[in-house]
Amino acid sequence: MNYMEVKFKSESVNESFARVCIASFCLQLHPSVDEINDIKTAVSEAVTNAVVHAYPKNCGEITMRAEIEGNMLTVSISDNGVGIKDIQKAIQPFYTTCKSDERSGMGFTIMESFMDSMDVEKNGESGTKVTMTKAFSSNNVEQVLSHTHQIC
Amino acid sequence: MVKLKSKIYNGTLYVLLSGELDQHSASYVREEMDHAFGSGIFKQVIVDLSELEFMDSTGIGVLIGRYKKLKDRQIPIYICNPSTHAEKIFKMTGLYDIMPKIV
Numbered sequence: 001m002n003y004m005e006v007k008f009k010s011e012s013v014n015e016s017f018a019r020v021c022i023a024s025f026c027l028q029l030h031p032s033v034d035e036i037n038d039i040k041t042a043v044s045e046a047v048t049n050a051v052v053h054a055y056p057k058n059c060g061e062i063t064m065r066a067e068i069e070g071n072m073l074t075v076s077i078s079d080n081g082v083g084i085k086d087i088q089k090a091i092q093p094f095y096t097t098c099k100s101d102e103r104s105g106m107g108f109t110i111m112e113s114f115m116d117s118m119d120v121e122k123n124g125e126s127g128t129k130v131t132m133t134k135a136f137s138s139n140n141v142e143q144v145l146s147h148t149h150q151i152c
Numbered sequence: 153m154v155k156l157k158s159k160i161y162n163g164t165l166y167v168l169l170s171g172e173l174d175q176h177s178a179s180y181v182r183e184e185m186d187h188a189f190g191s192g193i194f195k196q197v198i199v200d201l202s203e204l205e206f207m208d209s210t211g212i213g214v215l216i217g218r219y220k221k222l223k224d225r226q227i228p229i230y231i232c233n234p235s236t237h238a239e240k241i242f243k244m245t246g247l248y249d250i251m252p253k254i255v
Contacts, residue, residue, distance in 0.1 A: 012176035019206070037206075037237040044208040048175045102182070102217035106209040106245050113244060 002028070005065040010055045010079065018047045018064055018077075025066050026073060029136040038114040039073070039134060045107040046077035046130045053097070054081025054128060071136045078129035087120050154181060158188040165194040170203030173211040185218050195227065198254065202233035211238075212245050219250050230254045 004025050008014045019040040026039060043064070050062045066075040084090045091112070096105035112118045115132040123129035154177035157168045165188060173181060189197075199215070201207075219229055229251045234242060242248050 012174075015174050015176055016172060016206075034236070040206065041208050041237070041241070044174055044206075048208065048210060051175060102213040104209045104212040104216060104245060106212060110209050110241065110244065 001067060001069045003065065003067040005063065007061055007063050010051045010059045010062050010081075012048075012051050014062070015044055015047050015051065018062075019044050021064065022066060022075060025068075026136075029068060029071060029073065031136055035134070035136055039075070042111045042114045042118075042132055042134075043075060043077065045111050046132070049107055049130070050077060050079040050081065050128070052103075053084075054079040056082065072133060073136065074131065074133045076129055076131040078123045078127060080124060080127040083122060083126045084120070084128055091120060153177070156181060156184040156188075158184075158191070160192045160194050163193075163195045165189070165192070165197045166200060167197060168200045168203065170205075172206040173204060173214065174206065174208055175210045178210050178214050181214050182217065185214075186221065189218075189221065197222065197227060197229040198232055199229060199251075200232050201235065201238055204235065204238060207238050207241065209241070209245070212241065212247055215247060215251060228252075 006021055008017060022043045023036050023040055026036060047062060047064070054060065060079060060081055063078045064075065066073060089095060091108040093109045094105040096103040108118070108120070111130065111132060115134045117133045119131045121129050154169065154171035154173050159166055167185060167188060169181065171177070215229070222229060231242065231248070231251050231253045232255070234253065242253070
């Protein structure tokens with residue numbers, strides 16, 4: 001099993017950092033372009049939620065931890081912010097607490113659809129932890145190996 | 153980092169988005185598109201996404217917000233050249249129902 005963990009400030013500029021970070025970590029799984037885009041999008045949604053909702057007044061800390069076991073990626077985004085009052089309600093499509101801010105309310109739906117699984121739970125006293133998993137297609141490894149053999 | 157270019161040609165406002173559209177860049181895109189909406193006379197808007205490298209659900213919120221702004225003026229918005237990734241998000245969220253894709 002391989003893993004990595006990064007902590008960063010809940011500034012929106014760090015959303016792209018989190019996307020690049022998870023994409024780089026996943027390269028060892030020889031992902032397809034679609035798989036990388038799915039993971040980058042799911043992570044971007046989770047980090048954006050933490051930036052916008054977890055720390056509405058002051059900046060806080062966001063932790064991203066990822067593990068690779070075989071061809072399976074598990075990634076969690078956690079914060080120590082204000083938490084989600086009703087998680088079941090929050091994960092419904094089009095649900096948003098900030099309608100005036102032009103939010104689509106589709107963040108959790110995209111995370112659920114782009115990954116194989118998604119779990120939202122409390123993180124300690126008040127924060128939120130989103131854990132997602134995705135199995136990578138082993139065909140990609142064969143494609144890369146096949147391509148490498150051709151080159152060599 | 154996101155960039156936006158716009159121009160009016162033959163009654164159509166063309167908007168070209170490039171770079172990454174997320175929460176960090178959303179306010180810039182909102183302001184620039186709204187500025188373009190007030191910059192001349194046009195009958196329709198075409199948003200070209202051929203150079204957009206990344207977009208998440210924040211982008212959907214931005215586009216729906218622009219749709220609402222132009223709805224009262226009865227000016228339609230169309231999407232062209234979305235990436236496979238953007239197309240996946242548009243289909244999932246039903247954005248094409250209000251902002252059809254044109255070839």
